[in-house]
Amino acid sequence: MMNKIFSLLSGSIFGIGLTVSSMTNPAKVIGFLNITDKWDPSLMFVMIGAIAISAPFFYLLRNKSKPFFDLNFETPNITIIDKKLILGASMFGIGWGMVGFCPGPAIASLALLKPLSIIFVIAMASGFYMSKFVKIDN
Amino acid sequence: MMITIDMINFTPFSAFCGGILIGIAVILFFISTGRLAGISGIVNNTLTNTRNWLSNFLFLIGLVLGPTFYVFILNNDIPFFMTSSLPLIIIGGILVGFGTKIGSGCTSGHGICGISRFSIRSIVATITFIILAMITVALLKLLGFV
Numbered sequence: 001m002m003n004k005i006f007s008l009l010s011g012s013i014f015g016i017g018l019t020v021s022s023m024t025n026p027a028k029v030i031g032f033l034n035i036t037d038k039w040d041p042s043l044m045f046v047m048i049g050a051i052a053i054s055a056p057f058f059y060l061l062r063n064k065s066k067p068f069f070d071l072n073f074e075t076p077n078i079t080i081i082d083k084k085l086i087l088g089a090s091m092f093g094i095g096w097g098m099v100g101f102c103p104g105p106a107i108a109s110l111a112l113l114k115p116l117s118i119i120f121v122i123a124m125a126s127g128f129y130m131s132k133f134v135k136i137d138n
Numbered sequence: 139m140m141i142t143i144d145m146i147n148f149t150p151f152s153a154f155c156g157g158i159l160i161g162i163a164v165i166l167f168f169i170s171t172g173r174l175a176g177i178s179g180i181v182n183n184t185l186t187n188t189r190n191w192l193s194n195f196l197f198l199i200g201l202v203l204g205p206t207f208y209v210f211i212l213n214n215d216i217p218f219f220m221t222s223s224l225p226l227i228i229i230g231g232i233l234v235g236f237g238t239k240i241g242s243g244c245t246s247g248h249g250i251c252g253i254s255r256f257s258i259r260s261i262v263a264t265i266t267f268i269i270l271a272m273i274t275v276a277l278l279k280l281l282g283f284v
Contacts, residue, residue: 002170003170003171003193004192004193004196006166006167006170006171007167007170007171007193007194007196007197007200008196008197008199008200008203009166009200010163010164010166010167010170010175010197010200011163011167011196011197011198011199011200011201011203011204012200012201012203012204012207013159013160013162013163013166013200013204014159014160014163014164014167014175014177014197014200014201014204014246015200015201015202015203015204015205015208016156016159016204016205016207016208017156017157017158017159017160017162017163017204018156018160018201018204018205019156019204019205019208019209019214019216020152020155020156020159020208021152021153021154021155021156021157021160022149022152022153022156022216022217023156024205024216024218025216025217025218025219026218026219026220026221026222027217027218027219027220027221028147028217030221030275030284031144031147033268033271033272033274033275034272034275034276034279035141035272035276036275036276036279037142037279038142038143038144039141039142039143039144040143040144040147040148041143041148041150042147042148042149042150042152042153043153044153045150045151045153045154045157046153046154046156046157046160047157047249047250047253048154048157049153049154049155049156049157049158049160049161050157050158050160050161050164050250050254051157051161051250051253051254052157052158052161053157053158053161053162053164053165054161054164054165054250054251054254055253055254055255055256057161057165057168057169058165058168058254058255061168061169066172067168067169067170067171067172068169068170069170069171070170070171070172070173071172072172073168073172073173074172074173074174075174075255076174076242076257078242078259079257079258079259080259081258081259081262084240084241084242085241085242085259085262085263086241086262086263086266087237087240087241088236088237088238088239088240088241088242088263089237089241089248089262089263089264089266089267089270090237090241090266090267090270091233091236091237091240091241092233092234092237092238092241092244092267092270093237093266093267093268093269093270093271093273093274094230094233094237094270094271094274095229095230095231095232095233095234095237096230096234096245096267096270096271096274097230097270097271097272097273097274097275097278098222098226098227098229098230098233098274098278099220099222099226099227099230099231099234100220100222101230101231101234102177102178102234102244102245102246103177103178103181103234103235103238103244103245103246104177104201104244104245104246106231106234107177107181107198107201107202108201108202108204108205109205109218110202111202111203111204111205111206111209112205112209112216112218114218114220116220116224116227117220119224119227119228119231120227120228120230120231120234121231122231123227123228123229123230123231123232123234123235124181124231124232124234124235125181125185125235126231126232126235127231127232127233127234127235127236127237127238127239128181128182128185128186128235128236128239129185129186129235130232130235130236131235131236131239131240132186134236134240136240
């Protein structure tokens with residue numbers, strides 16, 4: 001029960017963070033990616049702010065055996081840099097640049113009831129499904 | 139190449155504050171559920187996996203409720219401009235879904251959680267997607283699409 005409440009709570013804080021920082025505005029994101037014209041470096045500060053909080057806490061929690069409301073920590077243990085990672089990150093980057101939306105802000109912007117956000121989220125969901133039918137050989 | 143900074147739209151303070159909130163959310167989610175707040179993974183798992191389904195689903199509900207509260211209850215006016223054409227939005231959306239699935243993460247999973255945990259994989263992924271996104275924006279501008 002508690003982990004459900006905290007999921008909802010962390011999602012809400014995450015969503016407010018995305019809104020406060022204007023990540024939910026695709027034009028703002030494009031402004032950050034637009035280094036060849038007029039560059040708006042604001043979004044770099046979103047990453048700096050987020051990492052400034054989460055990095056020290058991840059470090060402090062590194063020896064903790066279990067989370068408060070679940071059985072164990074689930075962190076990825078893969079360390080290899082393979083073709084899938086590079087190909088996936090590249091495709092994501094191209095899609096991100098085409099629209100100015102990455103998954104979090106796209107979902108958060110559904111709050112604004114903009115038809116184009118809804119279309120983007122549906123397209124993104126179909127992308128998840130499509131990946132099931134493609135096998136990438138490393 | 140000279141980089142010109144767009145000082146009119148530069149908002150480092152609100153960006154930093156939003157980032158702090160995101161960092162708090164990441165840690166809160168991690169310490170309570172033991173999982174990383176990578177949004178592409180959470181969305182994908184909600185659609186295709188029954189494990190932790192309700193918890194993932196509630197996180198996404200929160201992701202929408204947070205902004206709803208901020209905009210409609212606290213009455214903040216937030217700008218929203220999407221200039222891409224419909225075909226670009228659809229193709230871009232598919233690429234974001236497909237790419238984050240096979241690349242195991244997005245801006246939150248690799249860019250925030252991964253980098254904060256000093257994962258080399260995530261650092262490489264983040265540099266890759268930021269560079270590719272910048273090239274894409276430059277090309278689309280050059281070709282007159284946006």
